[in-house]
Amino acid sequence: MAQPQRPFDLTGKVALVTGAARGLGLEMAKALAAAGAHVFVGGRDAATTNAAAQQICDAGHTATALTFDASDAAQAATAIAELVTQTGRIYILVNNAAARDRRDLFAFEPEAVTQLLHTDLVAPFELSRLVARHMVDAGTGRIINVTSIGAHISLKGDPVYGMAKGGLAAATRALAAELGPSNITVNAICPGFFATEFNAPLVDVEEITQMPRDRSSLGRWGEPHEIGGAAVFLASDAASFITGHTLAVDGGYMTHY
Numbered sequence: 001m002a003q004p005q006r007p008f009d010l011t012g013k014v015a016l017v018t019g020a021a022r023g024l025g026l027e028m029a030k031a032l033a034a035a036g037a038h039v040f041v042g043g044r045d046a047a048t049t050n051a052a053a054q055q056i057c058d059a060g061h062t063a064t065a066l067t068f069d070a071s072d073a074a075q076a077a078t079a080i081a082e083l084v085t086q087t088g089r090i091y092i093l094v095n096n097a098a099a100r101d102r103r104d105l106f107a108f109e110p111e112a113v114t115q116l117l118h119t120d121l122v123a124p125f126e127l128s129r130l131v132a133r134h135m136v137d138a139g140t141g142r143i144i145n146v147t148s149i150g151a152h153i154s155l156k157g158d159p160v161y162g163m164a165k166g167g168l169a170a171a172t173r174a175l176a177a178e179l180g181p182s183n184i185t186v187n188a189i190c191p192g193f194f195a196t197e198f199n200a201p202l203v204d205v206e207e208i209t210q211m212p213r214d215r216s217s218l219g220r221w222g223e224p225h226e227i228g229g230a231a232v233f234l235a236s237d238a239a240s241f242i243t244g245h246t247l248a249v250d251g252g253y254m255t256h257y
């Protein structure tokens with residue numbers, strides 16, 4: 001493989017980012033589009049998904065809204081078929097959509113455990129399989145799963161989310177092994193504490209806001225846009241020999257003692 005002239009250039013590449021109507025998904029969608037990709041903005045609400053895609057277009061890049069519930073297998077299959085009909089290909093999948101349900105161990109009904117595992121683990125695995133069929137045919141592709149520091153270290157009172165994200169980290173390695181022979185890389189981005197709109201109230205909660213300030217090497221919360229570079233890197237030719245890897249974007253939270 002020749003050395004690429006512009007290793008981070010994604011011009012002509014088709015990407016889908018799930019849960020990209022807001023938060024880190026939107027930031028990754030914006031970063032991929034700024035690097036040249038045509039980004040399909042996945043979201044379950046048509047109005048916010050359209051608005052996010054429009055925001056990217058207004059910045060001079062190309063994006064298309066794709067409204068579907070990522071945890072619904074039938075909707076996901078229809079959405080991927082629509083995307084492939086429109087473009088003929090898909091090169092990048094970012095499995096970002098996830099639900100949060102933070103409760104004590106004994107407060108979870110079995111149905112709630114199953115539901116959270118379904119949305120945060122089974123759904124990205126199934127979407128990966130769906131998309132990978134097209135990538136295998138094309139002989140190339142990039143899958144990026146968004147996990148969490150909760151995949152590697154545990155927060156008391158939040159058992160199921162960590163279990164799901166830990167499973168997704170394992171699924172990343174498993175899919176890398178399965179799809180490597182087809183020249184498809186599968187990696188994970190592991191965010192630490194990001195001050196997204198959704199997390200904004202937590203920034204004012206004393207015991208939580210101090211966690212990244214006291215424990216991370218950089219001593220602060222991440223700004224949402226700081227997730228974008230990792231997605232561009234893992235999607236790019238610069239990362240052609242990286243697979244099965246989890247890239248922590250956490251300001252050094254997991255490496256700080």
Ligand SMILES: NC(=O)c1ccc[n+]([C@@H]2O[C@H](COP(=O)([O-])OP(=O)(O)OC[C@H]3O[C@@H](n4cnc5c(N)ncnc54)[C@H](OP(=O)(O)O)[C@@H]3O)[C@@H](O)[C@H]2O)c1
Pocket residue numbers: 018019020021022023024025042043044045048068069070071072095096097098099119146147148149190191192193194195196197198199
């Ligand atoms: N922010 C952090 O500090 C942090 C830390 C560690 C890991 N993460 C991970 O990073 C990713 C993004 O987090 P975030 O903070 O940006 O989350 P967020 O603000 O809650 O955004 C999540 C997005 O996913 C969408 N979504 C949820 N379930 C969906 C479904 N079934 N189908 C389609 N879309 C769905 C939401 O849609 P609606 O807008 O319709 O609700 C929303 O747009 C998640 O995987 C999260 O677990 C975040």
